[in-house]
Every structure is written in C-alpha cells, then in structure tokens.
Amino acid sequence: MREIGIGLLGLGVVGSGVYRLLSENGEFLARKTGVRLVIKKILVRDPNKRRALEVPREILTTRAEDLLQDPEIEIVCELMGGIEPAKSYILRAFSAGKHVVTANKAVLAEHGPEVLSAAEAAGRGLFFEAAVGGGVPIIKTLRESLAANRVRRITAIVNGTCNYILTRMTEEGLPFREALAEAQARGFAEADPTLDISGRDSVHKLAILATLAYGSFVPAERIYEEGLTGLEVPDIVFAREFGFVPKLLALAREENGQVEVRVHPTLIPEGHVLASVRGAFNGFLLEGDFVGEVLLYGLGAGAEPTASAVVGDLLDAAHLILSGGRPGPILFRENPVRLKPMEDVVSRYYFRFSAVDRPGVLSNISGILGRHGISIASVIQKGRQEKGPVPIVMLTHEAREADVRKALAEIDQLDVVTAPTKLLRILEG
Ligand code: NAP
Ligand code: HSE
Numbered sequence: 001m002r003e004i005g006i007g008l009l010g011l012g013v014v015g016s017g018v019y020r021l022l023s024e025n026g027e028f029l030a031r032k033t034g035v036r037l038v039i040k041k042i043l044v045r046d047p048n049k050r051r052a053l054e055v056p057r058e059i060l061t062t063r064a065e066d067l068l069q070d071p072e073i074e075i076v077c078e079l080m081g082g083i084e085p086a087k088s089y090i091l092r093a094f095s096a097g098k099h100v101v102t103a104n105k106a107v108l109a110e111h112g113p114e115v116l117s118a119a120e121a122a123g124r125g126l127f128f129e130a131a132v133g134g135g136v137p138i139i140k141t142l143r144e145s146l147a148a149n150r151v152r153r154i155t156a157i158v159n160g161t162c163n164y165i166l167t168r169m170t171e172e173g174l175p176f177r178e179a180l181a182e183a184q185a186r187g188f189a190e191a192d193p194t195l196d197i198s199g200r201d202s203v204h205k206l207a208i209l210a211t212l213a214y215g216s217f218v219p220a221e222r223i224y225e226e227g228l229t230g231l232e233v234p235d236i237v238f239a240r241e242f243g244f245v246p247k248l249l250a251l252a253r254e255e256n257g258q259v260e261v262r263v264h265p266t267l268i269p270e271g272h273v274l275a276s277v278r279g280a281f282n283g284f285l286l287e288g289d290f291v292g293e294v295l296l297y298g299l300g301a302g303a304e305p306t307a308s309a310v311v312g313d314l315l316d317a318a319h320l321i322l323s324g325g326r327p328g329p330i331l332f333r334e335n336p337v338r339l340k341p342m343e344d345v346v347s348r349y350y351f352r353f354s355a356v357d358r359p360g361v362l363s364n365i366s367g368i369l370g371r372h373g374i375s376i377a378s379v380i381q382k383g384r385q386e387k388g389p390v391p392i393v394m395l396t397h398e399a400r401e402a403d404v405r406k407a408l409a410e411i412d413q414l415d416v417v418t419a420p421t422k423l424l425r426i427l428e429g
Helices: 013-033 086-095 105-122 138-145 160-172 176-185 200-214 233-241 303-323 361-371 401-411
Strands: 002-009 035-043 073-078 099-102 151-157 244-255 258-269 281-288 292-299 346-356 376-381 389-396 417-426
Touching: 002 013, 002 303, 013 035, 013 303, 035 303, 073 086, 073 303, 086 099, 086 105, 099 105, 099 303, 105 200, 138 200, 138 281, 138 292, 151 200, 160 176, 160 233, 160 244, 160 281, 200 244, 200 258, 233 244, 233 346, 233 389, 233 417, 292 303, 346 361, 346 401, 361 376, 361 389, 361 401, 389 417, 401 417
Parallel strands: 002 035, 002 073, 073 099, 258 417
Antiparallel strands: 151 244, 151 281, 244 258, 281 292, 346 389, 346 417, 376 389
C-alpha cells in the first residue's frame, strides 16, 4: 500500500487530536482509501514537555528543517498557530515541493494572497478546512458545493469559545472569567484568548469565508470588529425580556454589488435557527441565489472535531499526490470586492441608556433620536431612583449606523446621562 509521509508542525490541542485520530483510525482509513498516512516528524517547542499522549521521542524535533527538508515528507500539516514562524514554514514547505494542510486562520486571513501565490507557483495544494468551523465542512461547502451560487448572505456563529461563554453566562449566570476559563480548559480557546473574545478570530474566519464566497481577497482589516468585551450581564437580561438572545455573529451580506462584512454581538430572536446553537457549537446559515438557504451545524472547536477536518484534508492532499493532478484554483477573480462602509449599514438597534430619573429625560433622548431619523419601536424603564441613574432600554426600527453613532454621541453629552450608552445590533432575518 502506498505510504504518504506527514510532517506535523505542532502537537498541541489540534496536533494531539490529529495524532490520536491517525493512531486510532489509521488502519481503517488505509483500508478505506488505499493510502496510509504516516506521521514522520513533529515540530514542537519543548520535546521534553509532559504530554497527555505517548509519542515516540525520536519523531519530536525542535528544528523545522527536519521536516521541511525530509524528502519522505510529502505533506506538511501546520498546527502551531500565530503568524510567525508558521507563515514562513508554510512558504518554505511549498518551496520544497510539499503540499500544506493548515488550521491557521490568522495566517490565511492576514497573508492569504502571499500564501496562495506560493502554493500556485509551486503547483501544490493548500488545504484549510479546519481553519473555519472546526469539524464543520464549511470550506468545502462554499468552495465546491455552492460554487455555482451568488452568496447573498452568510450569518454565522464561528467562534466556539465565545459561543461557549455566552451560553454559560446566559443559561447558568456564570461570570465571564469563569466561563472563559472553562473554554480554555476544554481546548476551545486560542493560545492567546484575547483573539477569541476581541472578535479577531471571528474576523479572521469571516475574511476567509467572504473571500471564498465573493471570489477575491477580503482583508481582515476591512471587516468591522467588535467582540464580547463590551457585553454586560444587564444587557443579556434585558434582551431576554424582549425575546432575544445574544450571539457573536459573523455577517456578510451582498446587495447591489456591495458587500457588508461585520463581526459583533447581535441580538437574535429566541426562535431564530442560530439561537439554538449552544456551547462550542458553530452554526452557518448561508443563502445562495439558486440554492436558497443552507444550514451547517457542528462542533467548531476542540481537539477531536478539528482533527476530523484536518485529517479529511490530509486525505484530499494524499489523493492529489496519487492522482498526480494540479490543485484547482481557490480564487478566480482579480477585481477587488466592493465593501460597504460600516457607517452605511442599516440595522435595528438595542440601546441601554443610564439616565437620571427625572421628568423630560425620555423626551430629551427621543428628541435627539428623532432628529437623526431614528424611530423607536419599544421602551422599558426599570426601577425608580430618586437620585441615582436608572436604565432605560429602547429598541429601534431600522436605522443607519452613521445616524445612530451621531445620535448617541449627542445623547451621551446630556447632563442627565450618566454613562456611555450601550448599543447592540438586532438581526431578525
Ligand atoms: P496549541 O495547543 O497552543 O498548540 C501549539 C503547538 O505548536 C504546540 O505543540 C507547540 O509546541 C507548537 N509550537 C508553537 N509555536 C512553536 C514554535 N515557534 N516552534 C515550534 N513549535 C511551536 O494550539 P492549538 O489549539 O492546537 O491550535 C493550533 C492551530 O489550530 C491554531 O492556528 C488555531 O487557531 C487552530 N485551531 C484550533 C482549534 C482548537 O479548537 N484549539 C480549532 C480550529 C483551529 P509545545 O507543545 O512544545 O508547546
Ligand atoms: N478558538 C477557536 C474557537 C478555535 O473558539 O472557535 C476554533 O477555530
């Protein structure tokens, strides 16, 4: 049986999952596919670190050359994370004529054109199913199955850590820090979890999805980014009173040749199909012009689901090697996609004002909103305070982001407003 040598860069959460999957399912996969994937070398920082799984010491190395220059290694599997040295190793793998499988969304989102050019120049395959959605086959779905469609909308929960935190906070009332610590202990979070909670990881993933959907590179820095940091427990509680649940959403919408791309906490109705995506699960609601709506759901983080995607890619790379074929193109179009500025985005909004409880305050606030063309859908005021501030919660009809920002800047200057207004965007469709 043909053997294909694999070099693993990294033996952390995902690398260990891949090693274990190939140890447990290797024989089954060899019988099923006719090819045996053999891990020849593994790059780590510290070969003496105590690890949960047993790996022969002699295949561990701290020298990237041991993999990149080994002629028996035909596929390099990058599972280190971070931009450098991961990106350089990927480029060097292509130069050495190897195919690359990676789970590294940061490298792809921030240096996609450079990495794609290197793959194309070398005539080698770049496989990255695990970079978005963990075990959910979203990359192949967009690249292959839905390739014939104009993708009108992507509405997605793409970060398992944030969704886990939100679920634990919303359903169990767990404090943010405790929920994050649990997500880290379960291997969902990035090595630097600020990437997750800042929204950056979701932005990286949306950049990859939008690039595949619209056919030209969508740079991460052009995507609006807001993470969980500003979300407070009272907003989760008020949102639920209005029948909404908070989710960190990655959104892409195409209309009249313009595409809006944004990541932010979003209130969705309790009955929305993504409201039931809980814990570390991810959900992808796609809308294509011919296919209509497609929903994908599954575990978006963790060793085992992610290893499932990585090994699926290893098998694709192996088939490419065996067939002697050239990989198909990832991007077709040279023209940059036209991105809509965030200021022009139209949405419904949730506001929580902190205001002194005095006659006329509400009319001050609603007067400013009215002057900026923002129409109120409903209002509640909680509690009664003789001296201190009270929360006034308001939902709006559709309004333009630029108008909302101007109105809130004015409102927050009022003497009767005691703290910056909290804003959340609402999505109903
Ligand atoms: P991790 O647990 O932090 O593991 C990183 C591994 O890479 C470790 O084995 C580490 O070696 C090695 N490494 C890091 N920097 C190195 C360097 N400069 N030289 C040599 N070895 C180095 O990370 P992970 O969670 O497995 O994530 C890996 C990648 O998969 C990231 O790109 C991440 O975004 C992506 N991803 C993760 C998940 C998930 O659920 N965790 C899901 C999808 C995608 P030591 O073991 O010696 O420290
Ligand atoms: N930290 C990422 C998440 C890993 O929580 O979704 C999967 O990409």
